[in-house]
Amino acid sequence: MIYEKYIRVLYIDMTENKIRIENRADLCEYLGGVGVATKLLEENIKPELDPLHEDQPIIFAIGAASTVFPVVTKTVAMFRSPLTGELGESYAGGRMAMTLFLAGYDAVVILGKAKRPSYITISRNDVGFKDARALWGATSDEVGRIIREREPGGGKRSIIRIGPGGENMSSFASVCVDTYRHFGRLGLGAVFGSKNLKAISIVGDRSVPIKNFKDYFKVYQEIYNRVTDTEIMSKYHDVGTPINIEPLNAVGGLPTKNLRQNVFEHGESISGEAFAQKNLVRKMACTGCPVGCIHIGQLRREFDKGHEYEVISVGYDYELIFALGSFLGVKTPNDILDLIDVVEQMGLDAMSTGVVLGWATEAFMKKLITEEQTIVPLAFGNVASYKKAIEYMAYKENDFYSVLAQGADKASDVYGGKEFAMTLAKNEMAGYHTGYAAVVGAAVGARHSHLCNGGYSLDQSMKEFNKEKIVDTLFAEEKERCMLNSLVICLFARKVYDRKTILAALNSIGNNLTDEELTAIGERIYRAKLRIKKALGFDQMSVKLPKRFFETPSMSGQLDEKIAYELIGMYNKKIEEFMAAENR
Amino acid sequence: MPKVLRADGMNKCIGCFTCMLACSGVNRQNYSLSKSAIRVKTSGGLQGKFISIVCLACRDERACAEACPSGALEKRPGGGVIFKAQRCIGCRKCETACIVSAVHYDEEENKPIICKHCGVCAKFCPHECLRMEEVDNDL
Amino acid sequence: MKVYIEVTTWFKRFTGGNASLELEISEGTPVVEAVSSAGIPKEEIGFITVIKDNENKIVDDQYILTDGDRLKVYPAIIGG
Numbered sequence: 077m078i079y080e081k082y083i084r085v086l087y088i089d090m091t092e093n094k095i096r097i098e099n100r101a102d103l104c105e106y107l108g109g110v111g112v113a114t115k116l117l118e119e120n121i122k123p124e125l126d127p128l129h130e131d132q133p134i135i136f137a138i139g140a141a142s143t144v145f146p147v148v149t150k151t152v153a154m155f156r157s158p159l160t161g162e163l164g165e166s167y168a169g170g171r172m173a174m175t176l177f178l179a180g181y182d183a184v185v186i187l188g189k190a191k192r193p194s195y196i197t198i199s200r201n202d203v204g205f206k207d208a209r210a211l212w213g214a215t216s217d218e219v220g221r222i223i224r225e226r227e228p229g230g231g232k233r234s235i236i237r238i239g240p241g242g243e244n245m246s247s248f249a250s251v252c253v254d255t256y257r258h259f260g261r262l263g264l265g266a267v268f269g270s271k272n273l274k275a276i277s278i279v280g281d282r283s284v285p286i287k288n289f290k291d292y293f294k295v296y297q298e299i300y301n302r303v304t305d306t307e308i309m310s311k312y313h314d315v316g317t318p319i320n321i322e323p324l325n326a327v328g329g330l331p332t333k334n335l336r337q338n339v340f341e342h343g344e345s346i347s348g349e350a351f352a353q354k355n356l357v358r359k360m361a362c363t364g365c366p367v368g369c370i371h372i373g374q375l376r377r378e379f380d381k382g383h384e385y386e387v388i389s390v391g392y393d394y395e396l397i398f399a400l401g402s403f404l405g406v407k408t409p410n411d412i413l414d415l416i417d418v419v420e421q422m423g424l425d426a427m428s429t430g431v432v433l434g435w436a437t438e439a440f441m442k443k444l445i446t447e448e449q450t451i452v453p454l455a456f457g458n459v460a461s462y463k464k465a466i467e468y469m470a471y472k473e474n475d476f477y478s479v480l481a482q483g484a485d486k487a488s489d490v491y492g493g494k495e496f497a498m499t500l501a502k503n504e505m506a507g508y509h510t511g512y513a514a515v516v517g518a519a520v521g522a523r524h525s526h527l528c529n530g531g532y533s534l535d536q537s538m539k540e541f542n543k544e545k546i547v548d549t550l551f552a553e554e555k556e557r558c559m560l561n562s563l564v565i566c567l568f569a570r571k572v573y574d575r576k577t578i579l580a581a582l583n584s585i586g587n588n589l590t591d592e593e594l595t596a597i598g599e600r601i602y603r604a605k606l607r608i609k610k611a612l613g614f615d616q617m618s619v620k621l622p623k624r625f626f627e628t629p630s631m632s633g634q635l636d637e638k639i640a641y642e643l644i645g646m647y648n649k650k651i652e653e654f655m656a657a658e659n660r
Numbered sequence: 661m662p663k664v665l666r667a668d669g670m671n672k673c674i675g676c677f678t679c680m681l682a683c684s685g686v687n688r689q690n691y692s693l694s695k696s697a698i699r700v701k702t703s704g705g706l707q708g709k710f711i712s713i714v715c716l717a718c719r720d721e722r723a724c725a726e727a728c729p730s731g732a733l734e735k736r737p738g739g740g741v742i743f744k745a746q747r748c749i750g751c752r753k754c755e756t757a758c759i760v761s762a763v764h765y766d767e768e769e770n771k772p773i774i775c776k777h778c779g780v781c782a783k784f785c786p787h788e789c790l791r792m793e794e795v796d797n798d799l
Numbered sequence: 800m801k802v803y804i805e806v807t808t809w810f811k812r813f814t815g816g817n818a819s820l821e822l823e824i825s826e827g828t829p830v831v832e833a834v835s836s837a838g839i840p841k842e843e844i845g846f847i848t849v850i851k852d853n854e855n856k857i858v859d860d861q862y863i864l865t866d867g868d869r870l871k872v873y874p875a876i877i878g879g
Contacts, residue, residue: 078691144691146678174677178693231701232693255707283692283768286685293685300678304786307843311877315809322807323845323873327857349808361676366786368674389707394878508876527879536845536876539859567879631857 077182078144079287079586083112086181086203088196090271091130091188093205103183109139109564110165111601112183113154117163118604120185123611127156127164127263128245128270130189137183139564142173144292145581146300147569149173149362151253152561157262157523159247159428159483160502162612163605164262165523169362169566170254171234171280178232178280190272195237197227199279208274215239215421216252219275229279237275238265239423241470245269246481248428248504249470252420256360256370256391260425261525262503287586295584302572304366312369312568313359317394318348320507321402329510329535329631332402333456334434335498335624338509338631342407346397351409357389362566369568375413390416398507399430404437405456418463422470428483429469431504433462435484439493449476495623500524501614508532509625511632512541515640517550519619520647522605527567529553535632543639547646551654558605559598603658606651616648661794662738664717664777665698669789673700673710679781679790686780695766697775698790712789715740715762715775719798724774727757736777737797743774800826800866804837809874813838824864831860834872845875 077084083103087096106112113135120133135154142148151172157164176184179200186196190205193212197204211219216239223235234254241249242265249265250258259265268274286292303309311319324330325343332340344350355373362370373392376385390413400406400415419426433454439445440454447453451468452461465477472478479490484504488497498505500518506526508514517531518524526532529550538545557567565573573581575591582589589597626637680696688695698714717739725733725741732748733741750770755763764773782790804820806813814820814837824833830849835841848855849862850869864870 143681174693178691231699281694283684283688283690283695286689286691289685289689296685300784307840311809311874317878319809319874320876320878323876326848326855326871326873327846359674361674363675363677364681366676366678366784368676368787370674510876530879532876532878568877570879 083182085183085185087185089188090190095203107140107562107597108182109137109562110152110558111562113137113152114601114604116183116185117154118608121156127158127161128266132156134186134267138173138176139562140587141563141581143177143364145296146303147365148563148565149365150564150566152564153259153264155264155267158266159263162614163523163609166259166261166264168253168257168259170257171363172253174363175234175278175280178282179278180282193272193274195275197277200282211274216423220255223275223277227277232279232281234278235275238268239421241265241423242269244472246424246469247483248425249423250425265423292584295580308571309367313367315348315352316369316371318351318397320394321347321397327631328629329508330402331507331509333405334438334496335628338628340402345407346401346409351392355409373413375410388417392416395507396426399427403430403434404462406459411459415462418466422466424470428504429466431498432480432484433465435487435497436480438496439491444492497622501619509630510535511630512635512640512643513546515625516643519644543643547643547650551650555598555602558601559594606655662797663792664739664795666793667712667714667790670710670712672787673789674787675710678784682784683781697773698781713762716760723757724754724763727753735799737799738795740777741774745771802833802864802868805871807873810839810872828864830858830862830864833864843874844872846873
């Protein structure tokens with residue numbers, strides 16, 4: 077809690093409809109955000125129970141500087157992932173961090189299971205358990221609209237909710253935050269579903285007096301000016317992350333058609349520029365972020381003969397264009413927006429959805445699965461079939477789609493095709509076939525995301541291939557991001573938030589930390605994550621990499637499987653030493 | 661020449677709420693949305709437009725000042741009013757008198773939140789939705 | 800000697816709106832210097848490719864240009 081020497085935790089018991097608040101001084105050494113969430117997860121997780129058991133916790137946390145500085149906008153969620161069975165960690169922007177801050181909670185721990193479909197309301201002086209039976213089955217849009225009208229706090233409110241995918245506990249179901257942001261990865265939506273939890277509405281209407289206003293505002297202005305006046309952030313606002321399509325496609329790093337190709341022949345027609353020219357209608361921002369990177373594309377969709385149209389507004393980003401575009405051979409912005417909208421309404425993670433369908437398409441082509449199972453014929457570029465298949469996954473239409481809804485790794489366990497199930501430690505790959513750092517980075521990353529250690533970014537900046545450098549840089553970046561995510565900044569602004577800036581910001585709000593302490597916090601958090609992974613039975617050395625990564629050339633050329641495993645081994649040794657160093 | 665706030669670029673609004681955080685911070689030394697004199701909200705959820713509710717800097721007779729029984733609102737040169745807190749009795753008549761609902765109310769302080777047309781919100785608007793305009797002194 | 804540079808849309812802000820440029824350079828100029836002399840800030844450069852034998856090949860910053868080289872410049876990859 078800002079200016080206080082404790083972390084204020086709201087515990088919600090959905091079985092008993094009871095709450096409790098604890099002011100935890102001991103959690104301050106984890107700073108906030110992912111640090112506090114990791115510690116709370118470690119305390120509340122049940123390694124012996126299934127990820128979707130009602131006794132498993134959902135943790136949310138905001139950081140030590142949430143909302144009070146520009147671009148410090150994210151909330152972290154932690155849970156046991158139903159997709160990987162191990163560490164679940166996901167981030168979302170929107171208004172959620174602001175509302176938790178101004179409702180007066182640093183972290184929320186949700187345990188138990190409601191007797192019937194429910195939604196929770198959280199405000200500074202109340203927590204409500206509400207009937208959501210009539211909302212069960214509603215799409216993400218519908219449930220948002222209904223709660224918006226029923227609950228107070230408009231403008232100072234965040235509504236997070238699941239769609240049918242979460243209700244039916246697809247392993248990669250997402251949680252939608254304020255229409256356009258998501259806890260996308262690793263299946264938080266399924267954990268909501270397992271608790272009969274359809275939505276949470278949070279109202280933040282407190283005011284917190286600012287101490288040492290002059291010092292604080294000086295630092296605030298410096299950061300604000302760097303964010304808005306310099307080129308450092310302008311790309312995120314201008315074309316946005318879809319700017320990546322063009323360079324990645326040019327240099328052979330754009331995963332295409334289930335990574336059978338590294339270049340998409342229709343890359344130009346789905347570039348950031350193409351979206352901007354044809355579909356972009358507005359940009360939006362998370363609360364407290366002057367950048368505004370959220371790109372909204374408009375799609376005019378004909379729903380009947382006789383010129384009957386509906387207009388839908390869909391958020392798009394690089395990863396979505398990769399997963400539902402190049403990876404599935406879908407070649408126009410309209411078709412991609414159409415697929416994003418279905419994923420959105422069903423409440424699934426767009427990245428996993430695309431990558432899972434990539435596997436299914438190839439498995440169908442290779443006759444590992446039949447049309448009797450898939451119901452519709454799957455083929456790269458067949459948008460009509462994909463739209464149906466996404467709904468079938470969310471509703472677990474038949475046995476096949478029930479398996480598919482558990483991810484590509486599980487599906488390939490059952491039907492074969494492991495060598496082209498494009499997952500890394502059971503999490504579907506991100507949109508970067510850039511080289512060893514991307515593959516190994518996700519395999520060793522604590523949650524197996526490209527955001528654990530930014531391997532794709534390292535591939536781009538590394539001039540000469542050097543094994544030690546890859547391993548050392550991934551390790552250092554993982555620890556650094558643990559610290560950054562304890563604040564919780566948006567990682568798009570990580571170049572603005574260098575160590576000096578972070579220290580100035582924290583010091584100006586009375587958090588007098590040193591550079592060494594920031595390093596120690598990052599290490600403390602990483603160690604806690606590694607302890608959790610171990611308790612959940614994760615073994616780094618048993619991770620198998622799909623052959624396809626080594627068949628299709630990457631941006632850095634053909635990759636050698638042996639070298640990738642060697643790098644994983646080197647990394648594993650490094651974390652073993654890291655953990656042993658603590659015990660000494 | 662006096663200046664007044666014009667919120668006539670709201671179609672460009674990205675909904676970052678920096679204006680509100682800056683107003684509450686600079687004018688009220690609080691991290692808050694509730695203490696801001698400018699309110700940005702959506703009409704119909706995030707798929708709708710962003711709109712702002714802020715003092716329009718009325719000239720001639722100001723309805724809020726007219727309604728004030730204790731002389732706490734004085735005409736501000738160029739438009740709008742100046743709030744004299746020590747004269748305010750917290751009757752909330754100004755709040756209902758403003759037909760654009762731009763007089764917000766601070767429940768903690770039991771006082772209205774009156775826009776000073778200081779321009780802090782415009783300065784921290786990253787997208788040119790808000791601007792200051794020089795106007796004649798109407799007094 | 801002369802080289803030809805093509806830039807992606809993003810870079811047009813640095814090149815006065817031009818998508819392709821002709822550049823007169825002296826022998827032995829590394830590619831990164833040539834591109835930056837065309838107005839593109841070095842930190843904005845992600846990849847430079849040279850079209851050789853009908854193929855687009857990524858070249859190193861320090862690649863030494865030869866007369867008539869055709870280059871394409873791409874922005875750096877961004878993300879979290």
